[in-house]
Amino acid sequence: MVRRIVELVDARGTTLGECPVEEAHQPPGRLHRAFSIMLFDEQDRVLLQRRALSKSRFPGLWANTCCSHPAAGEDVAESAAKRLDEEMGLRVGELREVGTFVYQALDGQGAAEHEFDHVLMGDLDSSAELSPDREEIEELAWLPYAELVSDAASRPERYAPWIPGVIALIERARSAN
Template sequence: MGNSREQLPVELVDATGVGIGTCTVTEAHTAPGRLHRAFSVQLVDPDGRLLLQRRAPVKTRFASRWSNTCCGHPAPGQRVEEAAVGRLAEELGLTATLTEVGSFTYRAADTGSGFVEHEWDHVLLGTLTDGEPAPDPAEVSDYTWLDPAHVHSAMADDPHAYTPWLSSVLRLVTAARH
Protein backbone atom coordinates (compact mmCIF):
# COMPACT_ATOMS: atom_id res chain seq x y z
CA MET A 1 0.00 0.00 0.00
CA GLY A 2 1.09 3.58 -0.57
CA ASN A 3 1.81 4.47 3.06
CA SER A 4 4.71 2.02 3.42
CA ARG A 5 6.41 3.91 0.59
CA GLU A 6 6.46 6.98 2.83
CA GLN A 7 9.08 5.31 5.06
CA LEU A 8 11.49 4.49 2.22
CA PRO A 9 14.80 6.38 2.16
CA VAL A 10 15.45 9.21 -0.29
CA GLU A 11 18.70 10.97 -1.14
CA LEU A 12 19.05 14.53 0.10
CA VAL A 13 20.99 16.79 -2.29
CA ASP A 14 22.59 20.21 -2.14
CA ALA A 15 21.80 23.09 -4.51
CA THR A 16 24.08 21.55 -7.18
CA GLY A 17 22.45 18.09 -7.05
CA VAL A 18 25.24 16.41 -5.05
CA GLY A 19 24.10 13.83 -2.50
CA ILE A 20 24.53 14.99 1.11
CA GLY A 21 22.60 12.40 3.13
CA THR A 22 19.34 10.51 3.42
CA CYS A 23 16.00 10.65 5.20
CA THR A 24 12.56 9.07 4.75
CA VAL A 25 10.06 10.18 2.12
CA THR A 26 7.86 11.61 4.89
CA GLU A 27 10.73 13.58 6.45
CA ALA A 28 11.74 14.99 3.05
CA HIS A 29 8.18 16.21 2.39
CA THR A 30 7.43 17.64 5.85
CA ALA A 31 7.30 21.45 5.76
CA PRO A 32 9.40 23.37 4.90
CA GLY A 33 10.62 20.44 2.74
CA ARG A 34 14.14 19.13 2.21
CA LEU A 35 15.73 19.14 -1.26
CA HIS A 36 15.95 15.55 -2.46
CA ARG A 37 16.46 13.55 -5.65
CA ALA A 38 13.35 12.54 -7.60
CA PHE A 39 12.40 11.64 -11.14
CA SER A 40 9.51 12.28 -13.51
CA VAL A 41 8.85 9.95 -16.45
CA GLN A 42 7.01 11.15 -19.56
CA LEU A 43 5.97 8.63 -22.19
CA VAL A 44 4.86 9.57 -25.66
CA ASP A 45 3.30 7.39 -28.33
CA PRO A 46 4.60 7.22 -31.92
CA ASP A 47 2.12 10.01 -32.83
CA GLY A 48 3.63 12.32 -30.18
CA ARG A 49 0.72 12.17 -27.75
CA LEU A 50 1.57 12.40 -24.03
CA LEU A 51 0.54 9.73 -21.53
CA LEU A 52 -0.80 11.51 -18.45
CA GLN A 53 -1.94 9.86 -15.24
CA ARG A 54 -4.37 11.08 -12.62
CA ARG A 55 -2.86 10.52 -9.20
CA ALA A 56 -4.90 8.28 -6.91
CA PRO A 57 -7.03 10.00 -4.24
CA VAL A 58 -5.05 8.17 -1.52
CA LYS A 59 -1.76 9.83 -2.53
CA THR A 60 -0.29 11.93 0.30
CA ARG A 61 0.75 14.78 -2.01
CA PHE A 62 -1.27 16.40 -4.82
CA ALA A 63 -3.88 13.61 -4.80
CA SER A 64 -6.32 13.32 -7.71
CA ARG A 65 -4.35 15.76 -9.89
CA TRP A 66 -3.29 15.03 -13.45
CA SER A 67 0.44 14.62 -13.93
CA ASN A 68 3.15 13.18 -16.15
CA THR A 69 3.27 9.41 -16.74
CA CYS A 70 4.84 8.57 -13.38
CA CYS A 71 7.10 9.96 -10.66
CA GLY A 72 9.20 8.60 -7.86
CA HIS A 73 12.40 8.71 -5.86
CA PRO A 74 15.49 6.63 -6.53
CA ALA A 75 16.81 4.84 -3.46
CA PRO A 76 20.07 6.40 -2.20
CA GLY A 77 22.82 5.26 -4.60
CA GLN A 78 20.36 3.80 -7.14
CA ARG A 79 20.68 4.85 -10.77
CA VAL A 80 17.82 7.19 -11.72
CA GLU A 81 17.02 5.30 -14.94
CA GLU A 82 16.82 1.99 -13.06
CA ALA A 83 14.47 3.46 -10.44
CA ALA A 84 12.30 5.06 -13.14
CA VAL A 85 11.95 1.85 -15.16
CA GLY A 86 10.92 0.04 -11.96
CA ARG A 87 8.33 2.66 -11.01
CA LEU A 88 6.85 2.66 -14.51
CA ALA A 89 6.32 -1.10 -14.23
CA GLU A 90 4.88 -0.86 -10.69
CA GLU A 91 2.47 2.05 -11.32
CA LEU A 92 1.33 1.33 -14.88
CA GLY A 93 2.58 -2.14 -15.85
CA LEU A 94 4.58 -0.64 -18.73
CA THR A 95 8.09 -1.13 -20.08
CA ALA A 96 9.96 1.47 -22.13
CA THR A 97 13.49 2.63 -22.76
CA LEU A 98 13.97 5.91 -20.91
CA THR A 99 16.46 8.70 -21.62
CA GLU A 100 17.16 11.55 -19.23
CA VAL A 101 16.45 14.87 -20.98
CA GLY A 102 17.31 17.26 -18.16
CA SER A 103 16.56 18.19 -14.58
CA PHE A 104 15.11 21.08 -12.62
CA THR A 105 14.43 21.98 -9.01
CA TYR A 106 11.15 23.18 -7.61
CA ARG A 107 9.31 23.67 -4.35
CA ALA A 108 5.54 23.34 -4.06
CA ALA A 109 3.33 23.15 -0.99
CA ASP A 110 0.23 20.98 -1.10
CA THR A 111 -2.39 23.01 0.76
CA GLY A 112 -4.60 19.93 1.05
CA SER A 113 -2.11 17.77 2.96
CA GLY A 114 0.37 20.34 4.28
CA PHE A 115 3.25 18.39 2.72
CA VAL A 116 5.89 20.11 0.59
CA GLU A 117 7.64 18.91 -2.55
CA HIS A 118 11.21 20.25 -2.78
CA GLU A 119 12.86 18.16 -5.42
CA TRP A 120 15.83 17.92 -7.73
CA ASP A 121 13.77 16.30 -10.47
CA HIS A 122 15.40 14.25 -13.23
CA VAL A 123 13.11 14.11 -16.29
CA LEU A 124 13.11 10.91 -18.35
CA LEU A 125 11.47 10.53 -21.75
CA GLY A 126 10.43 7.34 -23.49
CA THR A 127 8.29 6.23 -26.42
CA LEU A 128 5.67 3.59 -25.74
CA THR A 129 5.47 1.37 -28.81
CA ASP A 130 3.88 -1.68 -27.17
CA GLY A 131 1.47 -2.42 -24.33
CA GLU A 132 -1.50 -0.78 -22.64
CA PRO A 133 -1.35 0.87 -19.22
CA ALA A 134 -2.53 -1.36 -16.35
CA PRO A 135 -2.67 1.16 -13.48
CA ASP A 136 -2.15 0.22 -9.83
CA PRO A 137 -5.25 1.80 -8.21
CA ALA A 138 -3.24 2.74 -5.10
CA GLU A 139 -1.13 5.01 -7.33
CA VAL A 140 -3.16 5.94 -10.40
CA SER A 141 -6.92 6.57 -10.69
CA ASP A 142 -7.06 7.26 -14.43
CA TYR A 143 -4.91 7.89 -17.49
CA THR A 144 -5.25 9.50 -20.89
CA TRP A 145 -3.30 10.13 -24.08
CA LEU A 146 -3.38 13.79 -25.13
CA ASP A 147 -1.85 15.99 -27.79
CA PRO A 148 0.75 18.33 -26.19
CA ALA A 149 -1.08 21.46 -27.40
CA HIS A 150 -4.27 20.25 -25.69
CA VAL A 151 -2.39 19.63 -22.42
CA HIS A 152 -0.89 23.14 -22.46
CA SER A 153 -4.26 24.83 -23.05
CA ALA A 154 -5.99 22.65 -20.43
CA MET A 155 -3.29 23.52 -17.88
CA ALA A 156 -3.73 27.22 -18.62
CA ASP A 157 -7.53 26.92 -18.18
CA ASP A 158 -7.42 24.95 -14.90
CA PRO A 159 -3.93 24.90 -13.37
CA HIS A 160 -5.12 23.35 -10.08
CA ALA A 161 -6.20 20.19 -11.89
CA TYR A 162 -2.50 19.46 -12.61
CA THR A 163 0.56 18.84 -10.48
CA PRO A 164 2.82 21.89 -9.97
CA TRP A 165 5.84 20.19 -11.57
CA LEU A 166 4.10 19.12 -14.81
CA SER A 167 4.80 22.35 -16.73
CA SER A 168 8.57 22.05 -16.05
CA VAL A 169 8.56 18.37 -17.06
CA LEU A 170 6.79 19.20 -20.33
CA ARG A 171 9.15 22.11 -21.07
CA LEU A 172 12.15 19.73 -20.96
CA VAL A 173 10.30 17.01 -22.91
CA THR A 174 9.28 19.48 -25.63
CA ALA A 175 12.84 20.82 -25.94
CA ALA A 176 14.23 17.28 -26.25
CA ARG A 177 11.74 16.32 -28.96
CA HIS A 178 12.46 19.35 -31.20
Template sequence: MTEKLADPSTDRETMLVELVDESGVAIGACSVADAHRPPGRLHRAFSVLLFDAHGHVLLQQRAAIKTRFPLQWANTCCGHPLPGQSVAEAAAIRLREEFGMTAALTKVGVFTYLAGDEKTGRVEHEYDHVLIGVVGDGPPRPDPAEIAHWAWLPPQEVRADVAQNSGKFTPWLPQVLEIADQAHRG
Protein backbone atom coordinates in the same frame (compact mmCIF):
# COMPACT_ATOMS: atom_id res chain seq x y z
CA MET B 1 3.23 -10.93 -19.75
CA THR B 2 2.26 -10.14 -16.20
CA GLU B 3 3.91 -7.22 -14.42
CA LYS B 4 4.18 -6.96 -10.65
CA LEU B 5 2.16 -4.04 -9.36
CA ALA B 6 3.05 -1.92 -6.36
CA ASP B 7 2.91 -3.76 -3.06
CA PRO B 8 0.07 -2.07 -1.14
CA SER B 9 1.66 -3.11 2.17
CA THR B 10 4.73 -0.98 1.42
CA ASP B 11 4.60 2.31 3.28
CA ARG B 12 6.36 4.59 0.80
CA GLU B 13 6.54 7.33 3.44
CA THR B 14 9.13 5.31 5.40
CA MET B 15 11.38 4.68 2.39
CA LEU B 16 14.61 6.67 2.13
CA VAL B 17 15.30 9.48 -0.32
CA GLU B 18 18.65 10.99 -1.21
CA LEU B 19 19.14 14.55 0.00
CA VAL B 20 21.11 16.75 -2.42
CA ASP B 21 22.59 20.23 -2.60
CA GLU B 22 21.54 22.79 -5.24
CA SER B 23 23.87 21.19 -7.82
CA GLY B 24 22.51 17.66 -7.25
CA VAL B 25 25.40 16.33 -5.17
CA ALA B 26 24.26 13.78 -2.56
CA ILE B 27 24.61 15.09 1.00
CA GLY B 28 22.61 12.58 3.05
CA ALA B 29 19.33 10.72 3.34
CA CYS B 30 16.03 10.84 5.19
CA SER B 31 12.58 9.27 4.94
CA VAL B 32 10.08 10.35 2.29
CA ALA B 33 7.84 11.70 5.07
CA ASP B 34 10.63 13.81 6.56
CA ALA B 35 11.68 15.18 3.15
CA HIS B 36 8.12 16.38 2.49
CA ARG B 37 7.42 18.04 5.84
CA PRO B 38 7.44 21.86 5.71
CA PRO B 39 9.60 23.62 4.75
CA GLY B 40 10.72 20.64 2.61
CA ARG B 41 14.20 19.20 2.15
CA LEU B 42 15.83 19.21 -1.28
CA HIS B 43 16.04 15.62 -2.51
CA ARG B 44 16.54 13.65 -5.71
CA ALA B 45 13.42 12.71 -7.69
CA PHE B 46 12.49 11.68 -11.21
CA SER B 47 9.60 12.35 -13.57
CA VAL B 48 8.88 10.06 -16.53
CA LEU B 49 6.88 11.18 -19.56
CA LEU B 50 6.00 8.59 -22.19
CA PHE B 51 5.13 9.41 -25.80
CA ASP B 52 3.21 7.22 -28.25
CA ALA B 53 3.81 6.90 -31.99
CA HIS B 54 1.51 9.91 -32.59
CA GLY B 55 3.47 12.20 -30.25
CA HIS B 56 0.80 12.11 -27.52
CA VAL B 57 1.90 12.03 -23.89
CA LEU B 58 0.61 9.64 -21.23
CA LEU B 59 -0.71 11.51 -18.18
CA GLN B 60 -2.12 10.12 -14.97
CA GLN B 61 -4.52 11.48 -12.44
CA ARG B 62 -2.92 10.66 -9.11
CA ALA B 63 -4.93 8.37 -6.81
CA ALA B 64 -6.95 9.90 -3.98
CA ILE B 65 -4.72 8.19 -1.39
CA LYS B 66 -1.55 9.99 -2.51
CA THR B 67 -0.01 12.01 0.32
CA ARG B 68 0.95 14.87 -1.99
CA PHE B 69 -1.22 16.42 -4.69
CA PRO B 70 -3.91 13.67 -4.72
CA LEU B 71 -6.31 13.60 -7.69
CA GLN B 72 -4.22 16.09 -9.65
CA TRP B 73 -3.04 15.27 -13.16
CA ALA B 74 0.68 14.60 -13.57
CA ASN B 75 3.24 13.13 -15.95
CA THR B 76 3.28 9.38 -16.63
CA CYS B 77 4.94 8.53 -13.32
CA CYS B 78 7.34 9.96 -10.79
CA GLY B 79 9.17 8.96 -7.67
CA HIS B 80 12.43 8.92 -5.78
CA PRO B 81 15.49 6.73 -6.27
CA LEU B 82 16.86 5.17 -3.11
CA PRO B 83 20.14 6.66 -1.91
CA GLY B 84 22.83 5.51 -4.35
CA GLN B 85 20.33 3.96 -6.80
CA SER B 86 20.49 5.09 -10.40
CA VAL B 87 17.69 7.38 -11.50
CA ALA B 88 17.06 5.29 -14.65
CA GLU B 89 16.73 2.06 -12.65
CA ALA B 90 14.33 3.63 -10.14
CA ALA B 91 12.25 5.18 -12.93
CA ALA B 92 11.95 1.88 -14.82
CA ILE B 93 10.81 0.10 -11.65
CA ARG B 94 8.24 2.79 -10.86
CA LEU B 95 6.89 2.73 -14.43
CA ARG B 96 6.28 -1.02 -14.11
CA GLU B 97 4.70 -0.60 -10.66
CA GLU B 98 2.33 2.22 -11.63
CA PHE B 99 1.46 1.42 -15.26
CA GLY B 100 2.62 -2.18 -15.83
CA MET B 101 4.72 -0.88 -18.74
CA THR B 102 8.32 -0.94 -19.85
CA ALA B 103 10.12 1.49 -22.12
CA ALA B 104 13.67 2.48 -22.93
CA LEU B 105 14.05 5.65 -20.86
CA THR B 106 16.41 8.52 -21.68
CA LYS B 107 17.33 11.27 -19.23
CA VAL B 108 16.71 14.60 -20.99
CA GLY B 109 17.03 17.24 -18.29
CA VAL B 110 16.85 18.24 -14.67
CA PHE B 111 15.25 21.11 -12.75
CA THR B 112 14.58 22.09 -9.16
CA TYR B 113 11.21 23.14 -7.80
CA LEU B 114 9.55 23.92 -4.49
CA ALA B 115 5.79 23.58 -4.11
CA GLY B 116 3.44 23.25 -1.15
CA ASP B 117 0.25 21.21 -1.26
CA GLU B 118 -2.44 23.23 0.53
CA LYS B 119 -4.73 20.20 0.87
CA THR B 120 -2.25 17.89 2.61
CA GLY B 121 0.22 20.38 4.11
CA ARG B 122 3.12 18.51 2.47
CA VAL B 123 5.94 20.14 0.51
CA GLU B 124 7.76 19.04 -2.63
CA HIS B 125 11.34 20.36 -2.84
CA GLU B 126 12.89 18.26 -5.53
CA TYR B 127 15.92 18.04 -7.76
CA ASP B 128 13.90 16.40 -10.53
CA HIS B 129 15.46 14.31 -13.31
CA VAL B 130 13.21 14.18 -16.41
CA LEU B 131 13.18 10.96 -18.44
CA ILE B 132 11.29 10.18 -21.62
CA GLY B 133 10.40 7.04 -23.53
CA VAL B 134 8.38 6.00 -26.55
CA VAL B 135 5.96 3.09 -26.38
CA GLY B 136 3.93 1.14 -28.91
CA ASP B 137 0.22 0.49 -29.02
CA GLY B 138 -0.06 -1.81 -25.98
CA PRO B 139 -2.52 -0.43 -23.44
CA PRO B 140 -1.31 0.67 -20.01
CA ARG B 141 -2.25 -1.53 -17.06
CA PRO B 142 -2.47 1.03 -14.25
CA ASP B 143 -2.43 0.09 -10.59
CA PRO B 144 -5.64 1.61 -9.14
CA ALA B 145 -3.85 2.18 -5.81
CA GLU B 146 -1.56 4.61 -7.68
CA ILE B 147 -3.62 5.98 -10.57
CA ALA B 148 -7.24 7.19 -10.59
CA HIS B 149 -7.42 7.85 -14.38
CA TRP B 150 -5.07 8.12 -17.33
CA ALA B 151 -5.13 9.63 -20.82
CA TRP B 152 -3.03 9.97 -23.96
CA LEU B 153 -3.11 13.65 -24.98
CA PRO B 154 -1.34 15.92 -27.48
CA PRO B 155 1.23 18.09 -25.63
CA GLN B 156 -0.30 21.31 -26.98
CA GLU B 157 -3.70 20.30 -25.54
CA VAL B 158 -2.10 19.69 -22.14
CA ARG B 159 -0.39 23.11 -22.27
CA ALA B 160 -3.69 24.83 -23.08
CA ASP B 161 -5.50 22.99 -20.28
CA VAL B 162 -2.75 23.86 -17.78
CA ALA B 163 -3.04 27.54 -18.79
CA GLN B 164 -6.82 27.49 -18.23
CA ASN B 165 -7.05 25.11 -15.24
CA SER B 166 -3.69 25.08 -13.47
CA GLY B 167 -5.21 23.80 -10.21
CA LYS B 168 -6.06 20.42 -11.69
CA PHE B 169 -2.39 19.70 -12.49
CA THR B 170 0.63 19.05 -10.29
CA PRO B 171 2.96 22.04 -10.02
CA TRP B 172 5.87 20.14 -11.63
CA LEU B 173 3.99 19.00 -14.76
CA PRO B 174 4.48 22.18 -16.87
CA GLN B 175 8.28 22.08 -16.50
CA VAL B 176 8.42 18.30 -17.07
CA LEU B 177 6.30 18.71 -20.21
CA GLU B 178 8.51 21.50 -21.59
CA ILE B 179 11.77 19.61 -21.06
CA ALA B 180 10.36 16.29 -22.30
CA ASP B 181 8.51 17.65 -25.35
CA GLN B 182 11.50 19.72 -26.48
CA ALA B 183 13.77 16.66 -26.21
CA HIS B 184 11.24 14.42 -27.97
CA ARG B 185 10.82 16.84 -30.88
CA GLY B 186 14.59 17.55 -30.73
Protein backbone atom coordinates in the same frame (compact mmCIF):
# COMPACT_ATOMS: atom_id res chain seq x y z
CA MET C 1 5.36 -1.43 5.25
CA VAL C 2 8.86 -0.76 3.92
CA ARG C 3 10.24 2.59 4.97
CA ARG C 4 11.42 4.39 1.84
CA ILE C 5 14.62 6.42 2.04
CA VAL C 6 15.32 9.29 -0.36
CA GLU C 7 18.58 10.97 -1.30
CA LEU C 8 19.01 14.53 -0.06
CA VAL C 9 20.83 16.79 -2.54
CA ASP C 10 21.91 20.39 -3.03
CA ALA C 11 20.67 22.64 -5.85
CA ARG C 12 23.25 21.11 -8.24
CA GLY C 13 22.21 17.54 -7.44
CA THR C 14 25.21 16.70 -5.27
CA THR C 15 24.32 14.08 -2.66
CA LEU C 16 24.26 15.40 0.90
CA GLY C 17 22.70 12.50 2.77
CA GLU C 18 19.43 10.64 3.07
CA CYS C 19 16.21 10.63 5.07
CA PRO C 20 12.80 8.90 5.13
CA VAL C 21 10.51 10.08 2.32
CA GLU C 22 7.88 11.23 4.84
CA GLU C 23 10.43 13.52 6.50
CA ALA C 24 11.52 14.96 3.14
CA HIS C 25 7.91 15.97 2.46
CA GLN C 26 7.28 17.82 5.73
CA PRO C 27 6.91 21.58 5.07
CA PRO C 28 8.86 23.38 3.79
CA GLY C 29 10.34 20.19 2.30
CA ARG C 30 13.92 18.96 2.17
CA LEU C 31 15.54 19.04 -1.27
CA HIS C 32 15.76 15.46 -2.53
CA ARG C 33 16.21 13.55 -5.78
CA ALA C 34 13.13 12.58 -7.80
CA PHE C 35 12.23 11.69 -11.36
CA SER C 36 9.36 12.40 -13.74
CA ILE C 37 8.70 10.23 -16.80
CA MET C 38 6.71 11.30 -19.84
CA LEU C 39 5.83 8.59 -22.37
CA PHE C 40 4.83 9.49 -25.94
CA ASP C 41 2.97 7.36 -28.45
CA GLU C 42 3.23 7.24 -32.25
CA GLN C 43 0.65 10.06 -32.58
CA ASP C 44 2.60 12.49 -30.35
CA ARG C 45 0.20 11.93 -27.47
CA VAL C 46 1.41 11.71 -23.88
CA LEU C 47 0.22 9.23 -21.30
CA LEU C 48 -0.96 11.15 -18.24
CA GLN C 49 -2.09 9.90 -14.88
CA ARG C 50 -4.54 11.44 -12.47
CA ARG C 51 -3.07 10.86 -9.04
CA ALA C 52 -5.09 8.64 -6.72
CA LEU C 53 -7.38 10.47 -4.32
CA SER C 54 -5.64 8.64 -1.47
CA LYS C 55 -2.19 10.09 -2.30
CA SER C 56 -0.61 12.09 0.53
CA ARG C 57 0.55 14.86 -1.82
CA PHE C 58 -1.48 16.54 -4.57
CA PRO C 59 -4.23 13.89 -4.77
CA GLY C 60 -6.55 13.94 -7.77
CA LEU C 61 -4.35 16.18 -9.92
CA TRP C 62 -3.14 15.28 -13.39
CA ALA C 63 0.56 14.51 -13.68
CA ASN C 64 3.04 13.04 -16.12
CA THR C 65 3.09 9.30 -16.86
CA CYS C 66 4.96 8.33 -13.71
CA CYS C 67 7.00 10.02 -11.00
CA SER C 68 8.78 8.84 -7.90
CA HIS C 69 12.09 8.89 -6.04
CA PRO C 70 15.10 6.66 -6.64
CA ALA C 71 16.41 4.97 -3.52
CA ALA C 72 19.52 6.59 -2.10
CA GLY C 73 22.41 5.72 -4.42
CA GLU C 74 20.16 4.07 -7.04
CA ASP C 75 20.58 4.88 -10.75
CA VAL C 76 17.76 7.23 -11.82
CA ALA C 77 16.99 5.54 -15.17
CA GLU C 78 16.96 2.06 -13.59
CA SER C 79 14.71 3.27 -10.78
CA ALA C 80 12.37 4.95 -13.29
CA ALA C 81 12.06 1.79 -15.39
CA LYS C 82 11.37 -0.27 -12.27
CA ARG C 83 8.71 2.20 -11.11
CA LEU C 84 6.91 2.09 -14.48
CA ASP C 85 6.65 -1.67 -14.08
CA GLU C 86 5.44 -1.44 -10.46
CA GLU C 87 2.93 1.35 -11.04
CA MET C 88 1.59 0.43 -14.49
CA GLY C 89 2.89 -2.99 -15.46
CA LEU C 90 4.89 -1.34 -18.26
CA ARG C 91 8.26 -2.27 -19.65
CA VAL C 92 9.57 0.27 -22.11
CA GLY C 93 12.75 0.59 -24.12
CA GLU C 94 15.16 3.41 -23.50
CA LEU C 95 14.24 6.26 -21.18
CA ARG C 96 16.16 9.38 -22.21
CA GLU C 97 17.00 11.94 -19.54
CA VAL C 98 16.37 15.44 -20.93
CA GLY C 99 17.44 17.50 -17.93
CA THR C 100 16.81 18.41 -14.32
CA PHE C 101 15.07 21.22 -12.49
CA VAL C 102 14.31 22.17 -8.90
CA TYR C 103 10.85 23.09 -7.65
CA GLN C 104 9.15 23.60 -4.31
CA ALA C 105 5.41 23.49 -3.62
CA LEU C 106 3.02 23.18 -0.68
CA ASP C 107 -0.07 21.07 -1.32
CA GLY C 108 -2.47 22.75 1.11
CA GLN C 109 -2.95 19.53 3.08
CA GLY C 110 0.14 19.72 5.24
CA ALA C 111 2.71 18.23 2.87
CA ALA C 112 5.39 19.74 0.65
CA GLU C 113 7.47 18.97 -2.39
CA HIS C 114 11.05 20.21 -2.74
CA GLU C 115 12.64 18.15 -5.44
CA PHE C 116 15.64 17.98 -7.73
CA ASP C 117 13.65 16.39 -10.55
CA HIS C 118 15.23 14.34 -13.36
CA VAL C 119 12.95 14.40 -16.42
CA LEU C 120 12.93 11.32 -18.65
CA MET C 121 11.16 10.72 -21.95
CA GLY C 122 10.30 7.45 -23.61
CA ASP C 123 8.15 5.89 -26.29
CA LEU C 124 5.17 3.60 -25.78
CA ASP C 125 2.89 2.02 -28.34
CA SER C 126 -0.64 3.25 -27.64
CA SER C 127 -1.92 -0.33 -27.87
CA ALA C 128 0.23 -1.40 -24.89
CA GLU C 129 -1.74 -3.01 -22.09
CA LEU C 130 -1.85 -0.76 -19.03
CA SER C 131 -2.31 -2.16 -15.51
CA PRO C 132 -2.43 0.85 -13.19
CA ASP C 133 -1.88 0.43 -9.47
CA ARG C 134 -5.09 1.95 -8.07
CA GLU C 135 -3.33 3.00 -4.86
CA GLU C 136 -1.22 5.32 -7.02
CA ILE C 137 -3.38 6.15 -10.04
CA GLU C 138 -7.02 7.26 -10.22
CA GLU C 139 -7.11 7.18 -14.04
CA LEU C 140 -4.94 7.26 -17.15
CA ALA C 141 -5.47 9.26 -20.33
CA TRP C 142 -3.71 9.80 -23.65
CA LEU C 143 -3.64 13.49 -24.56
CA PRO C 144 -2.08 15.20 -27.59
CA TYR C 145 1.15 16.80 -26.36
CA ALA C 146 0.22 20.23 -27.77
CA GLU C 147 -3.09 20.05 -25.89
CA LEU C 148 -1.26 19.27 -22.63
CA VAL C 149 1.00 22.29 -23.10
CA SER C 150 -1.98 24.55 -23.75
CA ASP C 151 -4.21 23.15 -21.00
CA ALA C 152 -1.47 23.18 -18.34
CA ALA C 153 -0.84 26.86 -19.13
CA SER C 154 -4.51 27.88 -19.10
CA ARG C 155 -5.72 25.65 -16.24
CA PRO C 156 -2.71 24.99 -13.98
CA GLU C 157 -4.95 24.11 -11.02
CA ARG C 158 -5.74 20.78 -12.72
CA TYR C 159 -2.08 19.71 -12.76
CA ALA C 160 0.60 18.74 -10.29
CA PRO C 161 2.97 21.65 -9.60
CA TRP C 162 5.96 19.96 -11.27
CA ILE C 163 4.24 19.77 -14.68
CA PRO C 164 5.46 23.21 -15.90
CA GLY C 165 9.08 22.21 -15.24
CA VAL C 166 8.61 18.85 -16.96
CA ILE C 167 7.04 20.52 -20.00
CA ALA C 168 9.80 23.16 -20.17
CA LEU C 169 12.53 20.51 -20.34
CA ILE C 170 10.63 18.43 -22.89
CA GLU C 171 10.09 21.54 -25.03
CA ARG C 172 13.82 22.29 -24.89
CA ALA C 173 14.72 18.71 -25.82
CA ARG C 174 12.23 18.61 -28.70
CA SER C 175 13.43 21.94 -30.13
CA ALA C 176 17.04 20.69 -30.02
CA ASN C 177 16.14 17.75 -32.29
